[in-house]
Amino acid sequence: MADKITFEPQKKPMEPGSMLKNAAEEKNVIQEVDKIIADAIESNSTEVHFEPGPEGYLIRRREGTALHEVGKVEDKLKGNVANRLKVLGGMDITKNKIPQSGFFKSQKGEKKLELYVHLLPTLFGEAIIIKISYKQSATMRLSQLGIMQSVLVEYTKALAKGSGLYLVTGPPGSGKRTTLYASILEVYKPNQLAMGYDPVVKYEIPGMVQGKPDEKSEFTFAEAISSLMKQEPDIAYIGDITNESEARVTIQGAFAKRVVLARMTANDTVNAIQNLVDMGIQPFLLAASLTAIINQRLVRSLCASCREAYPATESIQRELGLRLPENSRFYKAKGCPQCQNTGYSGVVALFELYKPSEELNKMVVAKESIQAVRTQAYKEGLFSLKKDGIQKALAGMATLEDVLNSL
Ligand SMILES: [Zn+2]
Numbered sequence: 281m282a283d284k285i286t287f288e289p290q291k292k293p294m295e296p297g298s299m300l301k302n303a304a305e306e307k308n309v310i311q312e313v314d315k316i317i318a319d320a321i322e323s324n325s326t327e328v329h330f331e332p333g334p335e336g337y338l339i340r341r342r343e344g345t346a347l348h349e350v351g352k353v354e355d356k357l358k359g360n361v362a363n364r365l366k367v368l369g370g371m372d373i374t375k376n377k378i379p380q381s382g383f384f385k386s387q388k389g390e391k392k393l394e395l396y397v398h399l400l401p402t403l404f405g406e407a408i409i410i411k412i413s414y415k416q417s418a419t420m421r422l423s424q425l426g427i428m429q430s431v432l433v434e435y436t437k438a439l440a441k442g443s444g445l446y447l448v449t450g451p452p453g454s455g456k457r458t459t460l461y462a463s464i465l466e467v468y469k470p471n472q473l474a475m476g477y478d479p480v481v482k483y484e485i486p487g488m489v490q491g492k493p494d495e496k497s498e499f500t501f502a503e504a505i506s507s508l509m510k511q512e513p514d515i516a517y518i519g520d521i522t523n524e525s526e527a528r529v530t531i532q533g534a535f536a537k538r539v540v541l542a543r544m545t546a547n548d549t550v551n552a553i554q555n556l557v558d559m560g561i562q563p564f565l566l567a568a569s570l571t572a573i574i575n576q577r578l579v580r581s582l583c584a585s586c587r588e589a590y591p592a593t594e595s596i597q598r599e600l601g602l603r604l605p606e607n608s609r610f611y612k613a614k615g616c617p618q619c620q621n622t623g624y625s626g627v628v629a630l631f632e633l634y635k636p637s638e639e640l641n642k643m644v645v646a647k648e649s650i651q652a653v654r655t656q657a658y659k660e661g662l663f664s665l666k667k668d669g670i671q672k673a674l675a676g677m678a679t680l681e682d683v684l685n686s687l
Pocket residue numbers: 583584585586587614615616617618619620621623624
């Protein structure tokens with residue numbers, strides 16, 4: 281039997297009938313909304329959208345990367361739907377002309393969830409997006425992420441160094457947290473102190489102390505990182521670095537001989553260095569504390585049962601600027617019962633690993649151009665995201681188009 285799903289509203293619900301003339305109707309709406317959310321959780325959706333139009337709400341939910349329509353709400357009930365979510369999320373039900381955000385928890389069996397509700401006034405009423413975050417124990421190991429063997433060996437070596445800044449970068453939704461938690465599992469020993477601070481705590485590791493910023497608190501994220509570092513953890517995990525003060529306290533923490541793992545948005549590994557320097561970080565401080573940078577992407581994984589090979593023709597190779605071995609092939613999606621006729625199943629990650637050599641650090645400190653640093657990194661064997669992607673496309677794990685689009 282499926283686990284019962286329960287919600288913990290931030291506020292006590294209103295007395296029945298206080299907002300609606302018809303108490304029965306209100307009860308129905310509450311049940312309907314709760315069922316929509318429970319169904320979304322049941323199907324492991326990551327978002328539920330209530331999209332307002334002249335006829336009412338169109339309800340869609342995100343499963344994997346795509347949004348699917350799952351129902352409609354008639355126009356006259358729109359306000360009641362919004363009210364139910366405002367109550368759950370601890371928001372002000374008397375206001376519907378301003379953007380509001382809220383948050384509530386839910387539980388499904390052993391699984392703990394956090395739901396973030398965002399409301400936005402539009403021409404046809406309030407648009408609502410619920411983001412569902414599934415807290416789970418981190419069990420993914422580095423060896424299960426699909427990192428190429430040679431890159432995995434290099435990254436494991438970097439982690440074994442046991443101090444400095446390890447940056448995991450990439451666009452939103454590229455699986456950075458999974459890599460970070462797998463990295464923590466790799467280095468964390470039971471007699472050590474591991475602490476984390478992240479706007480969304482997605483994974484739990486037994487023994488690890490984790491926190492997240494509270495929108496209503498007076499603390500800035502940078503102050504929270506700073507106070508975390510004062511506890512002198514052996515391993516510190518910092519969620520998104522977005523500005524100079526956050527970057528500064530994170531790097532200062534890494535300077536003090538501890539493992540600091542942090543997440544940041546960047547297009548590639550060398551760009552991440554540029555971003556930090558642009559934020560105002562002194563290049564010498566960066567060179568002295570940086571141990572490794574990963575950049576990654578997630579692309580759809582081709583169904584191995586039905587993918588179809590096609591030759592990597594001369595013209596494709598020319599376009600890629602590559603010479604491939606004879607009879608090289610790429611693959612395209614087809615569709616079969618195994619993959620519900622989609623041609624895809626799951627995702628595959630592409631990785632790029634930058635490890636600063638003495639020469640690369642010298643160039644960063646001397647503020648040489650990012651192109652020059654990149655050229656030197658390639659010379660030293662940096663395996664680019666593009667190369668990793670093409671290799672995975674040649675192995676039939678993803679289409680060449682998906683790989684190139686993700687870069
Ligand atoms: Zn298939």
